[in-house]
Each structure stands twice: as C-alpha cells, then as structure tokens.
Amino acid sequence: MEAWHTRLTWQQRSARMTPAAAGGFVLHAPDGTRAIAAQAWRADTASVLFDGLFAMAQNDLRKDAVSAITDPGWNHGKPIACDCFIAGKQWPFTWTRDLSYSTDLALWRFDAPRARRSLLFRLSTVRDAAAPQGLYVMQDTGSGGSWPISTDRVVWFLGARHLLGDAAFARKTWRALRDTLAQDREYAFDARVGLYRGETSFMDWRQQTYPGWTVDNVRFIAQSYALSTNVLHDEALQLGVKLAREHDDAMLAQRYARQAADLKAAINRWFWNPARGLYRSYLGGGDPPLPVDSYDLLGTALAITSGVAEGARAQQALDNYPTTPAGSPVIWPERASQPVYHNRALWPFVSAYALRAARVTRNPAQIAHALRSLVRAAALSGSNMENFALPQLSTHLPGKLGGPVVDSRRQLWSVAGYLNMVVEGVFGMESNGRIAPEIPVILVPMLFGARDTISLHTPTRSVILQRPATLDGNLLVADRITREGVTTRVRLKAIRVAAPALRRMQPEYAPATPAPAQVRRAGAAWQVRSAVPATLWLDGRAQGQPALQWRIPAGAARQCLSLTTRAQGVDSLPSQPVCVGETTRVEGAWPRRWSAPVSGDYFLRSEYENTHGPISTGITAAVKRIAVQCGDAPAQIVPMVMPQAIGTQRSSVARFHAQAGARCSFSVLQGFNMSDLTAAALYTGGEGGVSGPLNAARIGALLISPAPASPARMVQESAAVPAGSAP
Numbered sequence: 253m254e255a256w257h258t259r260l261t262w263q264q265r266s267a268r269m270t271p272a273a274a275g276g277f278v279l280h281a282p283d284g285t286r287a288i289a290a291q292a293w294r295a296d297t298a299s300v301l302f303d304g305l306f307a308m309a310q311n312d313l314r315k316d317a318v319s320a321i322t323d324p325g326w327n328h329g330k331p332i333a334c335d336c337f338i339a340g341k342q343w344p345f346t347w348t349r350d351l352s353y354s355t356d357l358a359l360w361r362f363d364a365p366r367a368r369r370s371l372l373f374r375l376s377t378v379r380d381a382a383a384p385q386g387l388y389v390m391q392d393t394g395s396g397g398s399w400p401i402s403t404d405r406v407v408w409f410l411g412a413r414h415l416l417g418d419a420a421f422a423r424k425t426w427r428a429l430r431d432t433l434a435q436d437r438e439y440a441f442d443a444r445v446g447l448y449r450g451e452t453s454f455m456d457w458r459q460q461t462y463p464g465w466t467v468d469n470v471r472f473i474a475q476s477y478a479l480s481t482n483v484l485h486d487e488a489l490q491l492g493v494k495l496a497r498e499h500d501d502a503m504l505a506q507r508y509a510r511q512a513a514d515l516k517a518a519i520n521r522w523f524w525n526p527a528r529g530l531y532r533s534y535l536g537g538g539d540p541p542l543p544v545d546s547y548d549l550l551g552t553a554l555a556i557t558s559g560v561a562e563g564a565r566a567q568q569a570l571d572n573y574p575t576t577p578a579g580s581p582v583i584w585p586e587r588a589s590q591p592v593y594h595n596r597a598l599w600p601f602v603s604a605y606a607l608r609a610a611r612v613t614r615n616p617a618q619i620a621h622a623l624r625s626l627v628r629a630a631a632l633s634g635s636n637m638e639n640f641a642l643p644q645l646s647t648h649l650p651g652k653l654g655g656p657v658v659d660s661r662r663q664l665w666s667v668a669g670y671l672n673m674v675v676e677g678v679f680g681m682e683s684n685g686r687i688a689p690e691i692p693v694i695l696v697p698m699l700f701g702a703r704d705t706i707s708l709h710t711p712t713r714s715v716i717l718q719r720p721a722t723l724d725g726n727l728l729v730a731d732r733i734t735r736e737g738v739t740t741r742v743r744l745k746a747i748r749v750a751a752p753a754l755r756r757m758q759p760e761y762a763p764a765t766p767a768p769a770q771v772r773r774a775g776a777a778w779q780v781r782s783a784v785p786a787t788l789w790l791d792g793r794a795q796g797q798p799a800l801q802w803r804i805p806a807g808a809a810r811q812c813l814s815l816t817t818r819a820q821g822v823d824s825l826p827s828q829p830v831c832v833g834e835t836t837r838v839e840g841a842w843p844r845r846w847s848a849p850v851s852g853d854y855f856l857r858s859e860y861e862n863t864h865g866p867i868s869t870g871i872t873a874a875v876k877r878i879a880v881q882c883g884d885a886p887a888q889i890v891p892m893v894m895p896q897a898i899g900t901q902r903s904s905v906a907r908f909h910a911q912a913g914a915r916c917s918f919s920v921l922q923g924f925n926m927s928d929l930t931a932a933a934l935y936t937g938g939e940g941g942v943s944g945p946l947n948a949a950r951i952g953a954l955l956i957s958p959a960p961a962s963p964a965r966m967v968q969e970s971a972a973v974p975a976g977s978a979p
Contacts, residue, residue: 255298255299255697255698255701256299256301256302256627256698257298257299257300257301257698257701258270258299258300258301259301260301260627260628260631260632262578262628262632262645263644263645265282265632266282267279267280267281267282267301267631267632267634268280268301269300269301269303269304269305269631270300271300271304272287272288274289274290275290275294276288276289276290276307277300277303277304277307277308278304279304279305279308279631279634281631281632281633281634282632282634283633283634284634286308286634286635288304288307288308288311289307289311290307291306291307291310291311292310292710292711293306293310293362293675293708293709293710293711294306294307294708294709295674295678295706295707295708295709296706296707296708296709297698297699297700297703297706297707298698298699298700298701298702298703298706299698299699299701301627301631302627302674302698302699305627305630305631305670306670306671306674308630308635308636309630309636309667309670309671309674310362310671312635312636312661312662312667313337313359313362313363313662313664313667313668313671315341315662316337316338316339316340316662316664316667317335317336317337317363317366318334318335318336318337318338318344319333319334319335320332320333320334321334321336321338321344321345321346322344322345323344323345323937324937325393325869325935325936325937325938326345326934326935326936326937327934327936328936329936332934334346334369334370334373335366335369336366336369336370336373337351337354337359337363337366337367337370337664338664339351339660339663339664339665340638340660340661340662340663340664340666341660341661341662341663342638342658342659342660342661343660343663346370346373346374347374347392348374348389348390348391348392348405348407348408349392349404349405349407349453349454350663350664350665351367351370351371351374351411351664352371352374352407352408352409352410352411352412353407353410353411353454353601353605353665353668354411354601354664354665354667354668355367355370355371355410355411355412355414355415355668356410356411356413356414357601357604357605357665357668357669357671357672358667358668358669358671358672358675359411359668360411360414360415360683361671361675362671364414364415364418367411367415368415368418368421371408371411371412371415371421372421372424373931374389374390374408375387375388375389375390375408375424375428376388376390376929376930376931376932377929377930378928378929378930379928379929379930379932379933379945380928380945382922383922383924383928383945384435384924386427386431386432386434386435387424387427387428387431388428388431388432388435388929389405389406389408389409389428389432390405390926390929390931391403391404391405391926392405392456393869393870393871393926393935393937394451394456394868394869395451395456395458395470395473395867395868395869395895396470396471396473396474396867396870396873396895396896396897397862397864397865397869397870397871397872397873397874397895397896397925397926398869398870398871398873398925398926399450399873399925399926400436400439400440400449400450400474400873400875400891400893401450401451401470401473401474401873401893401895402450402451402456403436403440403448403449403450403451403481404450404451404452404453404454404478404480404481404484405432406432406433406436406481406484406485406487406488407453407484408428408432409425409429409487409488409491410484410487410488412425413491414683425495426495426499429488429491429492429495430492430504432488433485433488433489433492433508435924436448436485437511438891439875439891439893439923439924442477442537442539444539444907445477445518445522445539445540445541446514446515446517446518446521446522447477447482447515447518447519447522447535447541448477448481448482448485448515449474449475449476449477449537450473450474450476450477450478450481451473451476451478451481452478452479452480452481452533452534452548452551453478453480453481453484453550453551454480454550454599454602455548455550455582455583455594457593457594458470458473459590460583460587460590460593460594460595461533461546461548461583461587461594461595462534462825463765463825463826463827463828464587464589464765464825465765465827465828467867468867468897468898469828469897469901470867470895470897471893471895471901471902471903471904472536472537472828472829474537474873474893474895474904475536475537475538475904475905476534476535476536476537476541477522477534477535477537477541478533478534478551479519479523479531479532479533479534479548479551479552479554479555480533480548480550480551480554482515482518482519482523483519483551483554483555483558483560484554485515486512486515486516486519486558486560487554487558489508489509489511489512489515490508490512490558492504492505492508492512493505493508493509493512496508516559516560519531519555519560520560520561520565522535522540522541523535523555524565525543525545528547528572529568529569529571529572530547530552530568530569530572530573531547531551531552531555531561531569532544532545532546532547533546533547533548533551533583534546536792536814536826536829537904537905538791538792538812539792540791540792540793541792542789542792542814542826543792544825544826545585545762545816545822545823545824545825546583546584546585546762546825547573547583547584548582548583548584549573549580549581549582549583549602549603549605549606550582550602550605552569552570552573552606552609553570553602553605553606553608553609554605555569556569556570556608556609556612556613557605557608557609557612566609566612566613567613567615570606570609570610570613570615570618571615571618571752571755572755573606573755574755574756574757574758575621575754575755575756575757576598576642576643576756576757577643578598578625578628578640578642578643578644578645579598579603579621579622579624579625579626579628579629579640579642579645580598580602580603580606580621580622580625581596581597581598581642581757582594582597582598582599582602583595584757585759585760585761585762585822586760586761586762587761587762588761588762588764589653589764590653591652591653591654591655591657592639592641592642592649592653592654592655592656592657593639593655593656593657593658594639596641596642596655597639597640597641597642597655597656598625598629598639598640598641598642598645599638599639599640599666600625600626600629600630600636600637600639600640600663600665600666600669600670601663601665601666601668601669602669603622603625603626603669604622604626604668604669604670604672604673604677605669606618606622607619607622607623607626607672607673607677608672608676608677610622611676611677611690614690614727614749615749615751616690616692616693616694616726616727616749616751617692617751617752617753617754618754619677619690619691619692619727620692620694620695621754622673622677623673623677623678623692623695626669626670626673628645629645630670632645633647633661635661635662636661636662636663636666636667636669636670637659637660637661637663637666638656638658638659638660638663638666639656639659639663640656641654641655641656643757647659674708675708678691678699678708679708679715679717680715680730680742681708681715687715687730687733687740687742688729688730689717689728689729689730689742689744690727690728690729691717691727691728691744692726692727692728693723693725693726693727693728693746694726696719696723696728700719703719704718704719705717705718705719712738713738713739713740714738714739714740715739715740715742716739716740716741716742717742717744718741718742718743718744719744720743720744720745720746722746723746724746724748725745725746725747725748725749726746726747726748726749726751727746727747727748727749727751728744728745728746728747729744729745729747730742730743730744730745731743731744731745759819759820759821759822761822762822762823762824762825763817763818763819763820763822763823763824764817764824765817765824765825765826765827766782766783766784766786766815766816766817766824766827767782767783767815767827768815768827768828768829768830769781769782769788769813769814769815769827769830770782770783771813771830771832773806774803776805776806777803777804777805777806778803778804778805778806778811778813778832779801779803780801780802780803780804780813781800781801782799782800782801782815784800784817785798785799785800785817786798786799786800786815786816786817786827787815787816787817787818787823788802788813788814788815789813789814789815789816789826790804790811790812790813791811791812791960798817798818806832806833807833807958807960808833808834808850808958809833809834809957809958809959809960809961810831810832810833810834810835810855810957810958810959810960811831811832811833811960812829812830812831813829813830813831813832814826814827814828814829814830815827833957833958834957834958835955835956835957836955836956836957837953837954837955838918838953838954838955838956839952839953839954842918842919842920843881843917843918843919844917844918844954845915845916845917845918846915846916846918846954846956847913847914847915847916848882848910848911848912848913848914848916849912850912850958851910851911851912852909852910852958852959852961853907853908853909853958853959853961854907854908854909854910854956854957854958854959855905855906855907855955855956855957855958855959856878856880856890856892856905856906856907856908856918856954856955856956857892857902857903857904857905857906857954857955858892858894858902858903858951858952858953858954858955859900859901859902859903859951859952859953859955860874860894860900860901860902860903860949860950860951860952861897861899861900861901861949861950861952862874862894862895862896862897862901862948862949862950863896863897863898864896864938864939864940864946864948865896865938865939865940866896866938867895867896867897867898869937869938870896870937870938870939870940871925871926871927871932871935871938871940871941872896872925872926872927872938872939872940872946872947872948873893873894873895873896873925873926874893874894874895874923874925874947874948874949875891875892875893875894875923875924875925875947876891876892876894876920876921876922876923876947876949876951877889877890877891877892877920877921877922877923878890878891878892878906878918878919878920878921879918879919879920879921880908880910880916880917880918881916881917881919882908882909882910882911882914882915882916883910883911883914883915883916885909885910885911885914888908888909889921890906890907890908891904891906891923892904892906892923894949894951900952902955907959918954920951922947923947924947925940925945925947926940927939927940927941927944927945927946927947928945928947932945
C-alpha cells in the first residue's frame, strides 16, 4: 500500500493534498479543488493528506451549523429558527437519529452547546390534554406513520449521555429518559420474547433491507425485532441505571438494571446465529421469532461497543462480517433487485462505529480497514459524503440499479465519523477521559513516516504519541503515559494480537424471495406447496429439509407459514406469510363481546383502514389499546398498531388469555402516536400536524384465533427436492 502522505489512488482515481498558507490545505480531488482553512483542532502527522482531511471534516461541520432549519414537510418549508446542526447539505433539517449518532461520535467534543440545543429540538411535550403527559423523544417520520413501527428514537440518549454536565439539560434528559422508556415498554416491548419491536435503526427504506413485499405491508416491520434498535434500548436502560442512582432512586435503578440484563440475554438468545458467528439484523415477529439470514454492520458494532456482545462472541461477530477492499457494506447479503442506498453501499458513519468495535476487540486488521476506508472515501469525494456504492466506492454509479439513489455532501454523521476516527481511532481519546491509542503497525508508515512522534492539538490540550524503538508486533498500544500541564505524552509499544484475515463478501447477493406458499385444506391437514424448492417455516421454526410440498396437521390454533430458498449457502428473505387456522370475526357496537371456547391464549388483531398518510412517511400510525375483560379476571390491556396503508389491512397481533366459557368484552382505548407531541404542530407534510393530533383508523372486525400451545408437527411428503437442486 502507498504511504498516503500526500496522495492516494483508487481504481484510477487520485486525490492529493498540499499545505497552504496559515496552516491551511488544498485538496485536489477527482471532481475539483477545495481550499481548506486552518481549524481549531489540528493533527500533526507524517501525512499531509490525513491532517488536511481532519481539517476538512471540521470545515464541513462548521457548514452544518446553522441558525435556521428547513424541510418541505415542516412549517410549509419555511425556516424554523434553531441554532442547530443540520443533517447535511441535502438534508437541512435536524433529525433524531442523524443528530444523535453524530453527537455520540464527535459533536459533544467539538460544539457541545449547539449539540445540546439540537438534541433539545427533538424533545417534545404533549399537546393533547387527553393523551398521557410527559417529555418524549420524537421519532423521525418514517414507515407506516413513524413510531411504533420505527422505535429507534432512544438513540437520542446515546448522544445526550455525553452532555450531562449542563444541569438544565441533565434534568430534561432524566425526565425524557423515564417517560420515553416507559412509553416504549408499554407499546413496543414484547414480554414473551423479551425484545422491543420495530424497524432497524437508520435503515428505514424498507424494500432496501426487508423483503420486497413490505413495500406496501409494514405490519411485518411493526411486529419484527431489530438488533440495532434493541441494543439502543439496552444502552438507554444502562444510562437509566446510572441516572437513577445519581437521583437516589434505588428502586428505579434496580428495575432498569433488571430490564437491561434481561434484554441483553434476550438479544444474545434470539439474534445470535452460531452457524455464521454473526448477529442477525432482524427477526420476524412471533413467539418464537422468525430467523432471517440478514446482517448489518451498525447493529453488529453497537452490540460490541455496548457490551451486549462479549468475549469470543464479540470477536467472532466482527471477524465474520464480510468486507470489500473499499470498505465494509452496511448490510449483507445484498439485494440484487434493489438500487444502491443502504443496499450495496458503504456509509462512513457506520464504518466509524465498526472502527470503535474493532478497538473494543483489539483487531488491528479491522481497525486499519475502517480507517483506510474513511480516509479514502473523504479524499476521493472532496467532502464527507452520506454514502458510496460498493465495491466501486462511487457516488455516481450509473444504471437502473446504480446509485446511491440519494446522497449528500457534508453529511453530519459522516463528518462526525471522520472526526471520531482521528480523535478516538488514532489518538485514543475516549469519552471517559482515558487515552488509549490502538494503532495497527501497518499504518505506521502513513502516520509516522520517519518521525518519532505524531500529535493532536485541541483548544485546551495536546496529545503526543511516541513510536516505539521496534515494531515487533501488529498493534501499537500505550506503554507509558505522562502528563505535563495540558500535554499528555504516550510512549507506545508493539504487541501481537490475533488478527484473522478480513472476510471477503462472498456470495454478494441473497437469492430472490420466493412467492408465498400455496395452502389448502386437505382433510385433517394443510396441504402446502411451493413453486420452487424451499424451506418451510412454521411459526418461526424450520420444517425439515427444502422441498416442494408438505402436509401440516391442522388444528384450531393460528399457524403462519413462510418460505425461504437457499443458494450458495445463503437463505433468501422470507416470503409473505400465509396464516391459517380457526378465526372468529367479532363485529358490532363497542364494547364487542365473545365467549372463549377453551382455556388458553388467543391472538387478537383487527381489520382496519388508515389512509391518513403514505406508507413511506408521516406521523399518524394509529396506535390503540384494547381492553380485554374476560369474566371476573383482571382486565388485560394490549396495544394494537395500525400503520398507514392502502385499503383494508390487518393490524399488529396482540395476545390475551381466557378461560373456557368466559364472556369477554373488548373496548378500544386511545393510545399515543407522534402527532400527539407539541412539536408536531409544525408538521405540514401530511395529516396530524398543523390541523391537530390524529390517532385514528376505521376499525373493522376483530379477528380472534387460538394461539398454539406448542410447535406443530410436520410431515414432509414424498415430493421432496431432487438431489442437487438446492445447496
């Protein structure tokens, strides 16, 4: 590899950095020349390229600092006064997830007051006096009308945890944490499985990462469980333990600690795939959840940095995640039918989290891989771009399936990712005040060259790293740390750690998702057929080897059937489920009544229409609570989610218990959605904003089915897959 002191080249494209007057730089990138002024934080290494790109990231950050924000869907597109950070040149608004990840990576160091103001913009009280009052984090607009289809708003606390030195901000954080966690526990937590429901964090363009049929059916996403979102809840609960103790609330601290421990165990139980040594990106809803052969780098990195993944499992999760020479993809396997965005793409901020994870696991190969990827991407694009097509590392890949479909210069979390790579990734400045550099020996020629020291200078302190006399190892770590006033000097030593070779992305694509199973009743069984050799999944469990048809014993309980195909050792995403079993329709005036035929658990869902917004965005997912009163037993209150959709759909599934012969009544209680927030009054991109809160759907029949008491048996018929037809 070339030393990258002044120039780097990638696939016949080159970038070159030269010093300029007064401590500035000039970047000569493929698309033009950019002058970069001297900045408040200064890196001094053997690489003018590395130092200049650090200055460029700070310059990008200054451009993302504004006095007013705009978005076509808010305030009729007119400016909203806010001394905030925007998400990027193409995204001049302040969004919860972009801002929070960026703050966690770097903003808290570089402009804490503005980071606090930006985070406070994403908190809101409740404008509807009839709704539960509190201070809540706003979920970004998204699939099916936002929360609780998407539930990663708790990422807010990932950024806020660094800024609690301000007393007023700390008080609001504590209040928002308690209220938001309680609300998510009520509406998004599945106590039987032990996980929070909701979409993968940041990857909210559903057909990019979820099965294609979710383009017009987000109920699957609303009921699914995502690794990243559950890890973010674990992080929020861990912060809750810390803050509860600081507020002398031992009971709440114990509750949060117990919930965090249980959640960590559930994540490791359900998401870990020992066959691959990877954490699954998401699971289909159900008890047990439906395993999906899909993986994502952000969820993996967060699991490691949070402590959810520990020891050998953390090592395996990073070692086994596929890479390309240009950097690591945000998902694997890719979707051959989708253009570049989250699919077939590198996102620099995700690479920054992967670098953090590599530091936790002391993996020099992964540290070097992520660092080179961040340097290369910034240099060749002349900015900190939102994303890049892989494996070309392009921002303009032509063709119907090219892309990225959407991209932006100076994307805030990409900017923060680069800043973090320098400050923490190279100079080892951790958020707890420790200085703990971990520099792969392979990067010594770039960073040190013939020099004995490299340094980082901030407005308040300096860190100087001194190379060791010998490089007998593969990782440089701190040997001796001395402090003289505001200067910290670190003498490095070389150690040798296990560093498996990077795993290449093979195969690149998952096979196509099969069509839904064809199911018909055949006496006492269900006859199930697939158009292609497939694995049948019955209520989250695989039913033997791939085949073309199966006989499933029929019973009263509701049974859901999905198919996956397999090629080159990779499973497809699941087909749209087909659910069968006895279902009772309960209609009429409220409260509606029904008698339980046998004792046991029952599934409850409803037919509904919610046409108050498009499937892709909005804030009006209809969220209700159904009060189920069966005889003299205590009332059971269960949430029911009805996402924005086209035509008549079916709601999320709730579960209740009834004794044989019990007369049950069902009443609808109001729930909560993002339109209830005071801040939603500025929303003009759809209903539920300036016209007032809207949490409504036309509810049709209630559908009640017996829940299975135990997994069903399966009898595979003789029409099995011909030998060699499915690997």
